[in-house]
Amino acid sequence: MRKLFNRLAAALLFSVLLAAPGHAQTVPSQPPQSLLEIADAYRYLLENHISRPETVQLVQGALTNISEQAKEKKGLDLSVDTRDDTFEELQQQLEEWRKQHSLTWKQLHQWAITGMVDTLGDPHTMFFTADELRQFRDDLENETVGFGFRFQVEDQYLLIKQVIPDSPAEAAGIEAGDYLLAVDGAKTAGSNLEEAINHLRGEEGSLAVLTVYRPKEKRSLELTVARAYLIMPEVWGARFAGDIGYINIATFGSDAGYQFRDELARISAAASLKGLIIDLRDNGGGFLSSARDVASLLMEEGLLMHTVNRNGVEIETWVRNGRPISYPVRILVNQGTASASELLAGALRDHQIAKLVGTVTFGKGSAQQIIPLNDGDALKITLEEYYTPNRTVINHVGLQPDITVEDDVAQVLKGMLSLGVKRLELLETEGGQFTVNDVSLPLYRPVFKSSVDSSGERIVMRSAVLASLTGDTSLAEADYVPVQSRLYPTGTIEVTREEKQIKLIFVAKE
CATH class of the missing domain: 2.30.42.10 (PDZ domain)
Structure with missing residues (x-):
């Protein structure tokens, strides 16, 4: 079930797997077999994490966490010597604790490595047990x-x-x-x-x-x-009445690029598109290669991102031999748009292919690496920070939208209107089905409601949705407001109620 809630798996990017470099001055060249996993994790963090951690930081983090976990889970009082600042001292202390208190190497591995990771203050660097790693990879592959x-x-x-x-x-x-x-x-x-x-x-x-x-x-x-x-499907698409395409990318698994290609071809088959909406809301990311695959279906050639490692070495990642499009794109974003999604959105905007509609994105501009350890365990380590082609900072900041809209339905409508759509038809049934220009969209709370007061029954709708059509920002003071058929400065609204549905048609002013 973990895949269904892949925000945990989502906030990451992958690059080429690194070989494990040696560090003879810091870690004994041949630590005991029982300590190999801890030794490898220590070395990888010391030599590769973007924050350039210190030896004493990792050693004390490991010892402190073991002491805390032993107290919580075993009722043991393990005293940590704050003068221990080398791997040899860590090794010696672990061997003493194991013998004195009958702790297992498996427990010590997990507690020590987790303690090292915790000192980094990096939510995207993680220790995985073998089982957790399998679940994590299943998440990314949408199985x-x-x-x-x-x-x-x-x-x-x-x-x-x-x-x-x-x-x-x-x-x-x-x-x-x-x-x-x-x-x-x-x-x-x-x-x-x-x-x-x-x-x-x-x-x-x-x-x-x-x-x-x-x-x-x-x-x-x-x-x-x-x-x-x-x-789980990664991508699904539809075609709005009015020749505007809609493609939702739920996550950037290994098949996202192929599925995007197929959906774009399917919705374009009957006639060419006049615009495209790409929905990246609540897409927490995935594989960098999949984000690049999608970009290559929207641009012929161009810089995708800059990455900078802990030594300040910068590398450019490019899209080559792609397929350009001739119509404008709008990308829907929100607080849940993270990592590879932010990378794609930022790159397409910098190349003037797309504009962003919605709210500020999550702000994860760092790239991770999965590094295997012994017994099937693994580390996910942050190696680099990345920036958009125009060097916009994403990490801890997020991307600002070009068109700021809070409401989820209003985001879709504003995207369509900004692409030149002149007629919008919103239809909601009593069963909760909701469509915009013949495309069904998920609906978390009703757009329309029936309200009864002294004047009789009337139709009310989400104020933010009505404001997106009329341009009347004062409507935001209420949650739902009455709506009726009339002429607004931006166009005409006609609202009707049939037996089991409410329909609103908006025709924009020419």
């Missing part, structure tokens, strides 16, 4: 055992943002916009992503009782759902 939905954390609750077609979740009746409250009675509210993943993980065919809350019906449901082996 999973799970229920078949993706979610995001919203106000400490898990909001289901997409249900995969033909999945167990769809068969059970789970819908986008539902909140996942509990798994087998274990509450998910307030969970971080890792805790939520642990609740949802299980073997193929195993059952779980999912408690969901459906806001539009104001009720909770308990659904028994079986986990299944799934290959």
